Amino acid sequence: MEIKAPDLGVDSAEVSEIMVAVGDVIAKDDNIILLESDKASVEVPSSAAGKVTKISVAVGDQVSEGMVLIELESETENQDDSQSTEAAVADTQDKSRDTEQEETQKEEQSDKVTAESNTAQPAQQAATATTHALPDLGVDEAQVSEIMVSVGDMVTADQSILLIESDKASVEVPAPQAGKVEKILVQTGDMVANGQDFIVIIGQSSDNTNITSEAKAEDAQSQDPKPAATDEKADASQKADKQVTTAPKQAANATTSASNKLTEAQVNEKMVDVYAGPAVRKLARQLGVDISEVAGSALNARILKEDLFAHVKQSLTTQQASPATATGASRASLPSLPDMSNVEIWGETETQDLTRLQKVSIPQLNYNTYLPQVTQFDLSDITETEQLRSELKGGMKAEGIGLTILAFIVKATAYALTQHPRFNSHLSDDNTQVILRKSVNMGIAVATDDGLIVPVIKNAHEKGIKQIAIEIGELAIKARDKKLSTKDLQGASFTISSQGILGGTAFTPLVNWPQVGILGASEATMQPKWNAAKQAFEPRLMLPLSLSYDHRVINGADAAVFTRYVATLLADPRRILL
Incomplete structure (x- = not known):
């Protein structure tokens, strides 16, 4: 058999x-x-x-x-x-006795067939319980802001079931399949990471022979103590997973700091002689853990997920004495706030909670305190460009497209990045290499009621001004309606922050680590400009540009050249065609 x-x-x-x-x-x-x-x-x-x-x-x-x-x-x-x-x-036994034995055997076989048939019926009606992992969130970790379903609810595919908030945006996580919610593996307020199991959904099996391992374990529990012990082990594993919902990523941050973090290639090299299954290896890659240092507790020293979690928690415990996170480091040099309850000294005060988006953005903003950031300022004469925009915007408006000066800025900057690739790069963890990006994924800072988020226009260097204008409009609407997906928020290689008509002559935008540059654009104003040919001043529309950059990768001379190049392209977009 x-x-x-x-x-x-x-x-x-x-x-x-x-x-x-x-x-x-x-x-x-x-x-x-x-x-x-x-x-x-x-x-x-x-x-x-x-x-x-x-x-x-x-x-x-x-x-x-x-x-x-x-x-x-x-x-x-x-x-x-x-x-x-x-x-x-x-062969000499009584034939009647043989007949009785045959009849008895037939009855036993009939009973067995009937029992197997009865046992098979529930199996045919069994549903498949599947544990689903979070998709790529676009960030290392994010906070569960809201759970939109409950255990027992029936959900449809792509129905929103979780609201996740990171330092970039609020993202609704859709149901990966239709079915009944059997278990929710995360809680509101938990910090979750890419690939982390978050829900168990029972979907109707398409095959009558499909029986989940959980259903089998439950059926076997009443028959054999051995599978029951397996269930207890599984329950313990689930509890351990739940207890470290927030710990793995925090521990990984503690154990893989900027000085000793393993790349995925290095992690893979460590796995060659390690006895662990695919799920454990994937988790090790996500945590950045040197799996060769983890002791396995299963048969033949096989490493389980519980062993990884135990290793991470132990590493976290040994490093709790020193501030490991960017937040802790930035607060280490600052004293606590004084007691401000004395009205005679401080006057009346009021406490307001930060939005979730503001709270989760603080650690990312703290990274900027470690960057040697410098800002280069320049002006671009966009008089002719604005005239061109005015001629085109009527026709595009009829098509439902809003053509703003930002579309020209994105196009000019994307082209400039292809000519100056060092601005479209990242500094390696060990500070020995620059990782140049071959495609320009342009982040566009968008202000919302909850704070600033940065959706991304992918491959901006390959798109025309009209297509860029379309995508800017679509991303802005999705951002304000909180409909941005993780794909809309990840992969930026450079960022533009435009203050448009908000006013101001210049500002210092913060570099969004791990990028090395960000371009700020302030409000364009009419200013007198000397015309050497006419020997007279002329009114020209001038756009202030502010380029902030990571001085470890970009030096001042290169920054000045790059900013002037962008200003020149904006003054005459036809140069991009040359």
Whole structure:
């Protein structure tokens, strides 16, 4: 009898451990193999009882639904062989007795078929419970602001179920599938990271043979204490995961500071001689943990997720004595606020809570205190450009497109970045290399009621002014309506902050780490400009530009050249066509 892999919930999974050996006698629902995917570790039970005669897979193999795992010699086959032998030896027995035995066997087989049929019916109606992980949030971590569903609710695919807030924006996380919410693995206020499990949804199985590992474990709990122990282990694992909902990322930040953080390539190199499944390896990459330093607690020193969490928590505990986060470091040199309850000294005061967006943006803003930032100022004569915009805006308005000067600024800056790639780069963690970006993903600072967020125009250097204007309008609407997705917020290589008609002659924008530059644009005003050919002053529309840059990567001379180049392109956009 062949025992095959059930529906795993994924295309394939890796054999992490084989729990039986040839010659073992096992019962139905005994665990025979441990499979690991990028979502979970699953113990596969046997669908029948018998003696193991062959193991068809090996540790490290990739298996999928329907693949043969082991072969059994069932008890029924043994009984049939025994009965045949007895019949050959005792051929002189009473025929009536043989008849009774045959009838008894038929009744037993009929009862067995009936029992298997009754057992199969619930399996056919079984639903598939799937644990889902958070998508890429575009940041290292974000806070759960609101949980929009409850356990037991029926949800549809793409229905918003979580509201996540980072230092960039509020993002609604959609349901990855339709079904019933069985378990919510996060709580309001938790800090969550990319790839973290956050919900379990039961969806109706499309295959009558699809039975989840959880349903099997529950069924086996009342029959065999061994699977029950497995359930307890799983519950303990879930509790451990919940307890460290916020700890892994914080610990990772503590243990992988700017001076010793491992790159993904370095983490992968450490994994070559490590005994761990795909899910554990993926988690190690997310945490930036040197997995070779983690002690495994499972059979043959295999590393579990619990081992990773324990290692991270231990590292966090040993470093709690010193401020590890940017917030702690920035507050270390500042004394506490004085007692301001004395009205005679301080006068009347009022306390107002920061918005969630403001709260989560503070750690990101604190990074700027570590950057040697300098700002270069310049003016661009956009008189002719404004005339061109005025000629074009009527036709575009008829198409529903708002053509602002910002679209010209984005296009000119994106082109300038292709000619001066050092401004479109990042400084490596060890401060020995500059990582040049080959595409220009332009971040556009947008003011909302909750604060400032920065959606991104991807590949701005490949787009025309009209397409850029369309995307600026779409992103601005989505930002103010809190409809930005994670893809809209990630991947920026440079940022533009335009104060438009808000006023002011210049300002110093803050570089958005890990970028190395940001361009600020203030309100354009009419100013007198000397015309050498006419030997007279002329009224010209002048746009103030403010370029802030990371002095570790950009020197002052390069910044001056770059700012002047952008100003020249804005004065005559036709230069971009040359």
